Structures are given as C-alpha cells and as structure tokens.
Amino acid sequence: MRPSKFPATSRGRAKHVIALVVLPDTVTLELAVAQQVFGRRVPSLAALTGDVENPYELVLVGEGDQHVLPSGVDPGPLAPLETVLSADTVMVPGVEEPLAGRSRRLCSAVAAAHRAGARMVSFCSGAFVLGAAGVLDGRTATTHWLLAREFRAAFPRARLAAERLWVDDGPVHTSGGIFSATDLALHLLALDLGHAYANDLSRVLISAPHRPGGQSQFVEHRLRTDERGPGGADVQALLSWIRENIAEPHTLASLARREHLSERHLARRFRAATGVSVFDWITAERVRQAKVLLEGTDFPVAQVAAAVGLGSSESLRRNFTRTVGTTPAAYRATFRTRPAVLPAPPPARTPAPSPA
Known part of the structure; x- marks a missing residue:
C-alpha cells in the first residue's frame, strides 16, 4: 500500500494534523473509527501491507485533561482544546447527548478553527457540535436520520x-449514522491519499469503499417511540384508510369526494397536516409498504408493485430508487429477514477400489 499523493500540511509540518475532539459524551465506536483509519497503524497488518508510514498526526483534544466516556473507555490524556486552532483537520465524533448545550469555549474554538481554514469533519450526531458552532450555517450537511427533526x-x-450517508460540502464533511463514519473516513482518505490507497485500506478493514444508496434505505419512522404518524386529527382517519387501501388508484379528486371536501380544501388541509402534497405522501407510503414486502416476502417485484398500487415493476423501481436511493432488488438483498439457506455440501466421494 503506497499513497499516490499526500494530504496538505501547514506551518511547515511534515504531517497533516488531525485534532480529534473528545467530549464527555463522545460515542466510543466513532472515536475508534477515527483512530483506526487515521491513527497508528496496527503493526502486524502494516508489516504485511507495507503501510508503515502514517501521513497523519492524530491528536486527541478536549476541554478537560481526560474523560472517561459513557462506555467506560478512557481514551487517555487529552491535549488542550485550543489545539484545534492550528490543526489541518478538526474531527468531531458523535455524541450521546446531541441536544445538550455546549460550552462557549468549545463553540468558539471550533468556529475559530473553521475560520482559520481547517477542514471540518463530523460523524453522526457530531454534526450538532458543528452546528452549535455555526460551522454548518448555509451549508449542506447530514446526521443520523433519527435526529433529522x-x-x-x-x-x-x-x-x-x-x-x-455522508456529505462533502467544500471544507465541511459530515456523515450519517454510526457506521457511515467509515464511509466518510474512506472518502477523506481518497481525497488525501488517492482512491487506490483508500480502496486498499477498505480491503484491510473489510469494508466497502463505497456503499450504494444512502440513509434512506434504513429509515423506519416507527422506530421512534414518539412517532404517531404525520398529520393532525382531522386527516388521521384518511391517512389510515389510505394505508389500508394503498393498492387503490387514489387521486386528489377521489379522496376529496370521500371526505366531502373540495379538492383545494383537502389539498390545503393535507399539506398543513403532513407537510407534503397528497401525491407525495401516497408515493412515500407506497414505497414504505414495498420495503416491508421486500423484506419479509418472496413476492416478485411486479407483484410487490401491484400490491402497493404502483402498477408495474418499472414504476416501483423508478419511485423506489428516487426515494430510497437504491433499487428494490438491492434493498431486498440487504434487508430480507429470511436467513440465507446454505447450499448442501457435496456428497462424499467413494474412493475407487484398489486394482487387484
């Protein structure tokens, strides 16, 4: 493994300095991802791959001298938080309390590092720290889909x-759920050290260098205990009826007749309650029900399309790909709940008799 290029450095240093921000509620797994990808190489693996020289200097920084994380892990002594001001990259792993207030000292240091030209990176809920520092104002970012609201x-x-799964918006990079930290880390490696190096490291990590689709394929709103379905009481009965009759050819006109309302009145009430149009909500619900069938049945794609009111396999594929970011077949291969059936071992060969 040899990089085809090297990351930018500053202040006359030989290595690209990454300040990894460790907070009292940092998620240990995302801290470990950063350390594994950008930190010290595992000697036994490096001896086999030749990946001995690490072009990064990874520095753990914090507001205190040391934190024992909620998982019980102690990452060791921490450099002063102000180290971020001279870093080439500032990296913020996810935090267990994303809605907790952050100190003025932390927000000021992160904001100042951004103004000084550091590359800013967050994993999962670490985006809330970048957001609190104003780094994400006017930029596109992502975080865990459960925290979108x-x-x-x-x-x-x-x-x-x-x-x-991750967003690259110039000098600001953010990733979604916990394991997409690896996706973003490999993307940063490709930017810094070349795609070939990133691909090779992905093989060492046994992680795909690029996963198809995005977080949309993992979204399931019922996982939130406070999710009671969109809309106010005035349209909840209609939404329930549409769900139960999703295969029907619903139109704004037919639904308005059912509700004894004008089309304009129903459209206005529906959008006020759900935030989207009647057509968009029905399409999203059809895709959601298609996901359930793809996960738990062996129905052919054409049958799934008919069952959710999308008519044809092509219509399902088009709407599913636009909404979920991957095809129905790829989604089924990833999420089907039936355990894979292993092929039977070949019969034992009977040794030929010895010649007399």
Whole structure:
C-alpha cells in the first residue's frame, strides 16, 4: 500500500494534523473509527501491507485533561482544546447527548478553527457540535436520520440531507449514522491519499469503499417511540384508510369526494397536516409498504408493485430508487429477514477400489 499523493500540511509540518475532539459524551465506536483509519497503524497488518508510514498526526483534544466516556473507555490524556486552532483537520465524533448545550469555549474554538481554514469533519450526531458552532450555517450537511427533526429545528440555516450517508460540502464533511463514519473516513482518505490507497485500506478493514444508496434505505419512522404518524386529527382517519387501501388508484379528486371536501380544501388541509402534497405522501407510503414486502416476502417485484398500487415493476423501481436511493432488488438483498439457506455440501466421494 503506497499513497499516490499526500494530504496538505501547514506551518511547515511534515504531517497533516488531525485534532480529534473528545467530549464527555463522545460515542466510543466513532472515536475508534477515527483512530483506526487515521491513527497508528496496527503493526502486524502494516508489516504485511507495507503501510508503515502514517501521513497523519492524530491528536486527541478536549476541554478537560481526560474523560472517561459513557462506555467506560478512557481514551487517555487529552491535549488542550485550543489545539484545534492550528490543526489541518478538526474531527468531531458523535455524541450521546446531541441536544445538550455546549460550552462557549468549545463553540468558539471550533468556529475559530473553521475560520482559520481547517477542514471540518463530523460523524453522526457530531454534526450538532458543528452546528452549535455555526460551522454548518448555509451549508449542506447530514446526521443520523433519527435526529433529522431535531437537527432541522436546532439549525434552520443548515440544509439537511438526511438521506445521504455522508456529505462533502467544500471544507465541511459530515456523515450519517454510526457506521457511515467509515464511509466518510474512506472518502477523506481518497481525497488525501488517492482512491487506490483508500480502496486498499477498505480491503484491510473489510469494508466497502463505497456503499450504494444512502440513509434512506434504513429509515423506519416507527422506530421512534414518539412517532404517531404525520398529520393532525382531522386527516388521521384518511391517512389510515389510505394505508389500508394503498393498492387503490387514489387521486386528489377521489379522496376529496370521500371526505366531502373540495379538492383545494383537502389539498390545503393535507399539506398543513403532513407537510407534503397528497401525491407525495401516497408515493412515500407506497414505497414504505414495498420495503416491508421486500423484506419479509418472496413476492416478485411486479407483484410487490401491484400490491402497493404502483402498477408495474418499472414504476416501483423508478419511485423506489428516487426515494430510497437504491433499487428494490438491492434493498431486498440487504434487508430480507429470511436467513440465507446454505447450499448442501457435496456428497462424499467413494474412493475407487484398489486394482487387484
């Protein structure tokens, strides 16, 4: 493994300095991802791959001298938080309390590092720290899809792309759920050291260098205990009826007749309750029900399309890919709940008799 290029450095240093921000509620796994990808190489593996020289200097920094994380892990002594001001990259792993207030000292240091030209990176809910520091204002970012509602409320000046595994917006890089930290880390390696090097390291990590689709394929709103379905009481009965009769050819006109309302009145009430148009909501619900069938049945794609009211396999594929970011077949291969059936071992060969 040999890089085809090297990351930019500053202040006359030989290595690209990454300041890894460790907070009292840092998620240990995302801290470990950063350390594994950008930190010290595992000697036994490096001896086999020749990947001995690390072009990065990874420095753990914090507001205190040391933190024992909620998982019980002690990452060791921490450099002063102000180290971020001279770093080439500032990296913020996810935090267990994304909605918690952050200190003025932390926000000021992160904001100053951004103004000084550091590359800013967050994993998962670490985006809330960048947001609190104003780094995401006017930029596109992502975070864990379960936190999309809270993120939008907290940072209305940021553009949330909750469907993305990671987002590269110039000098600011953000990733979605915990394991997409690896996706973003490999993307940064490709930028810094070349695609070939990133691909080779992905093989060492046994992680795909690029995963198809995005977070949309993992979204399931029922996982939130506070998710009671969109809309106010005045349209909940209609939404329930549409779900139960999703295969029907619903139109705004037919639904308006059912509700004894004008089309304009129903459209206005529907959007006020759900935030989207009647057509968009029905399409999203059809895709959601298609996901359930793809996960739990062996129905052919054409049958799934008919069952959810999308008519044809091509219509399902087009709407599913636009909404979820991957094809129905690829989604089924990833999420089907039936355990794979292993092929039977070949019969034992009977040795030929010895010649007399």
